[in-house]
Amino acid sequence: MSINSKNLVPVLHAEWVGSQTAVLIDTISIDSRSLQNGAQTLFFALSGTNNDAHLYISELIEKGVQNFVVQYIPDNCLGKANFLIVKNSITALQKFAGYYRDLFHFPIIGLTGSNGKTIVKEWLNFLLSPDYNIIRSPKSYNSQVGVPLSIVAINEKHNLGIFEAGISTVNEMDNLEKIIKPTIGVLTNIGSAHDEGFLNLVQKIDEKLLLFKESEVIIYQKNEIVDSCLSQFLAEYMLNTRILFSWSYTDKQADVFIQKKENITGTNTLEYQYKGETFDLEIPFLDSASVENSITCLLVLLYFKYDFAIIQSRMQLLYPVKMRLEVKNGIHNCSIIDDSYSSDFQSLKIALDFLESQKKNAKKTVILSDIFQSGFSNSELYSKVAQLISDNKINRIIGIGETITSFKDQFSNIITFQNKEDFIKNFENLAFENETILIKGARSFQFEEIVALLEEKTHETILEINLDSISHNLNFFKSKLGANVKIMVMVKAFGYGNGGLEIAKLLEHHKVDYLGVAFADEGISLKNGGIMLPIMVLNPESTSFPSIIQYQLEPEIYSIKGLNAFLKIAQEKNLKNYPIHIKLDTGMHRLGFEENTLDELIATLKGNTTVQIQSILSHMATSDEARHYDFANSQIQLFEKLSSKLMNALNVNPIRHILNTSGISNFPDAQYNMVRLGIGLYGVSNDLSEQKYLENVGTLKSIISQVRTIPAGDSVGYGRRFMAEKETKIATIPIGYADGISRLWGNEVGYVMIKNQKAPIVGSICMDMLMVNVTGIDCKEGDSVIIFGENPTVTQMADALKTIPYEILTSISQRVKRVFFR
Structure with a gap:
């Protein structure tokens, strides 16, 4: 692409504001976070219900981007770049693409x-x-x-x-x-x-x-x-x-x-x-x-x-298509991004953006095969690839293939091998450790063998996390928020069982305002993983206050005793205006300052410059139950009264927040300055009419270890709780209560899905295994098994077990490997 920026004025029906010097455009971008944005990028500032890219134009100008398609010019940006002003930037992007297609x-x-x-x-x-x-x-x-x-x-x-x-x-x-x-x-x-x-x-x-x-x-x-x-x-x-x-x-x-x-x-x-x-x-x-x-x-x-x-x-050579980028745990504290079935220039750009958004380690490595079907000559192609690698600040690149080897001089940080076999021979000498590795290869190179070498070895039960579904659910709830309402996303309890750091990385990529964790060690883990977002610790123990300060976490303060303990440590460290969050008890009666303790709280904080109130919050007890909406409204009214008293007495204007996931939907007039999104992010709603708009995030999968046929009268499992009434085919699945599957889900209460058919769980669930009735299902050892996901859902499981989806999700053991994909 090489297009004169001024020629786009009539194409986009735009007004040109900027210098009279036209620029040749060679890249289109809509993602302010991409490291590929540069001087010849035309950035379309898309504006929708969930986000407004105009807010990031100032940052992009500092990074060297000079040409923008906008609906308005942000404050302090006039005169600093070229702007094509249009009525609707998404429509303008479509017009540009139509114009480009006609060339x-x-x-x-x-x-x-x-x-x-x-x-x-x-x-x-x-x-x-x-x-x-x-x-x-x-x-x-x-x-x-x-x-x-x-x-x-x-x-x-x-x-x-x-x-x-x-x-x-x-x-x-x-x-x-x-x-x-x-x-x-x-x-x-x-x-x-x-x-x-x-x-x-x-x-x-x-x-x-x-x-x-x-x-x-x-x-x-x-x-x-x-x-x-x-x-x-x-x-x-x-x-x-x-x-x-x-x-x-x-x-x-x-x-x-x-x-x-x-x-x-x-x-x-x-x-x-x-x-x-x-x-x-x-x-x-x-x-x-x-x-x-x-x-x-x-x-x-x-x-x-x-x-x-x-x-x-x-x-006859057609093959199953892997349509996603997967994030997996690797050996020696590495993180693997598996894109091992395709290698073309456009998908490389996408994979590199994903690498940047999901990197667990600062060191970034790319294992890359020869690239096919780029439309460029090899010389031009590998020059562009080398520039792409440089723009994305890749620490080392490992090239595999005759063509990339012949163009290795284009790269400053490359090791090359003629083929996959040479790479495998030298694998031990490459010292993979503490790095994020993107594996990007054309299908003919069979890079799945490289993935197998680098992947951490765990048992065959996995929890697949769909990052696209998390993005969808986040945007669904953001669309319900008023203008300028911030969003805190809860990633406590290992991201509700789904994986804390990986989800936090995605949320940081989406520029949420706050992350919420229960305890300090969860926040410390995220900070050690490179998360830069502010993190609020909801249940801080006084013994964790020094660590909270060390890692710049922000504590929720819910009692005078806790406040005095934190103030003492903060004063010893000579802190100034350290952010804290004041929790008010408006009826949940779990944690928080009650109305009769507010005067003492005000007296303790008045004139104190060691800390500053970053937010005032409370927790609703019944935001999801229509029969208790009167009580919920009374909580909101009391929160308004107590928080206003606190703000007026201390002459402060902090963030206020009381709504959780169900509160976002049911009490839109109480959004204040921020809301807290929890279980909804993970695809679960208490409202059936809302549930259909959310996407399933986690799918717990395993395989069939063994299939056997037992005669009538034989039993299955401990205690002989299942007795076969006729000849029955039984499959054993390597997942049990140590992995987080409740024993109450056994004995034909629950089921798994095999070949899109229900297989009832028979007998007692064991520590590491469960058995299912597969009579009438054409299945064999090694076939895939769905424990939960689209069917059964965690909500269906929770209803059957008389519990809540939170318990199902957070019970999944850490020994179950999490695989993240887009």
Whole structure:
């Protein structure tokens, strides 16, 4: 990309404010935190309900960014940079992407549907890349913002594009169509994802078809509903010259008629009839979703006129797509970011941003294979990669591959190996310790072996944490807040069992205002992990006050005794205006100053300059129970009375906060200056109408260790509490009460999910194992098992066990490995 910034004025319908000197733009950015922002970056300051990037423009100017698309110029920034002022910066980003797309004239495949978009995109990239230089959406960049960012990565060397378009409601696809303008339209599986945004299935299909207004062909699975929608779509937009290219299992009128033949070998043979001929195509999948996605790819290859031999040779090599970046614990106190299945320039930029946001150790290492399909010459490509590595302040890079080895002179801090085997031979000499390691490799390099070498060895039960879901839930609750209301996020109890430091890193990346922990050691752990956000300690013990001061944590003070103890230590250390938080008891009767102790509190603090009140808070006892809302309102009224008295008497104006997660939703008029978000961040709400808007964060997974069949009359487990009434197939799962699974969940109260089917837990749950009834489930040793996640949810488990979701989450043992992914 090389675009004159002033030429964008008519494109964006913008007003230019700045110097008369135009700048050549080579990068687009919307993330103020990216280390890749620089002098030739055009920064779009997006403003929405959850965040306003205009607030960070001053910081960006200090870092060298000089060109901004804004809705307004922030105070103290006028004259310091060039500004393109627009009505709406998101619309401007989309206009820019549409303008940039029009600079290129090559085939573009546009993918939309409910399911399978990303997998089909990655498979098409694999299948077509031997013959084309492909630009594709990185990861799942298919939204109103993700699509423009995907398009602006096109360069002059590309000759085929593959882009996803995802929508969640009406009136969204028209924007994406103007940006992608696909010449080849592909409609993947239409399922129930995002149904809540549409009146019915027909409205959903109609909206998705809008992507194909300029497509020369539409590829889809033939059925009555889609055919009807297509007929109306073509008539409405007078597109009757368009080619419809369909497939079906049942309708022989489809262009490609498919029949499945499952093989003993774990593969499928698809018999397909096309243009009067019949072919057998072997694919390495049995599950229906993968088979459908494979057929979609087949139709694209047929449309591109590939012969049968090439189709067969390439499609039998299709592979499961790993669609996420994973954070794992590594050997010798390392942290591993696993992106070991793809290596292209655009996804490298994304992975490096993720590395910066999730680094546990200051030292950063990148293990990188040769890069494919960049669209640049090798010389230009590795020059850009070297600059990217430098911009991201990577301490060392380990290059693996013949090409990156031949360009090692471009890098200042690189060790190279010709292949993965050479790297493994020298592994012990590379001294991995106390560093964050990004592993980024093309699939052909099989870097999963490197991940296995570096990964900490633990047992096969894992808790997967979806960082994207945490971001979604955070933004959902932020959207409920008034202007200028701060947010404290609770990461106590090891992030409600999900992992404290990793989640704190993400929250710091999202620029939340405060973190909350229960005890000082939790805060110290976060500070040692590099967290710079202010951290409030809610239950500080007086013995921890010296450590709190040493690590610059901020204590909650809830009694005169505690206040005097802290003041004594603070005075001994000659502190001035050290931040403290005053807790008021308004009815919870757990911790806090009551009304009759307020005068003594005021007398103790009046004129004291050793500490300063950073905030005044209280805790609601019944914010989630409608039958106790009168009591909740009485707490809010008492908080207003007591906090106002304290502020007036001491002539201070600190932050005030009383609302927790359910309080944010149920008492919006009591947000004061800050709210405290807890369980809602982790995808749990006490309100069923609100729950559907939250995303599941944690999925507890294990595997089947052993499968056996027992005859009628035999028993399972301690105490023979399960007796088989008939021949029964039993699977053993390596997770038990030592991992945090309540014994009350056993004896057919609870269940796990195997192959999307319920398997009841039989007999007593053991310390390290549990047994399930898998009669009727086609499963084997090594198959995946879901303990909780989407089904059963922690809320369902809690209801059955007559407890609360908090207890389920926080009970998961530290010996269960946490894997974080995006």
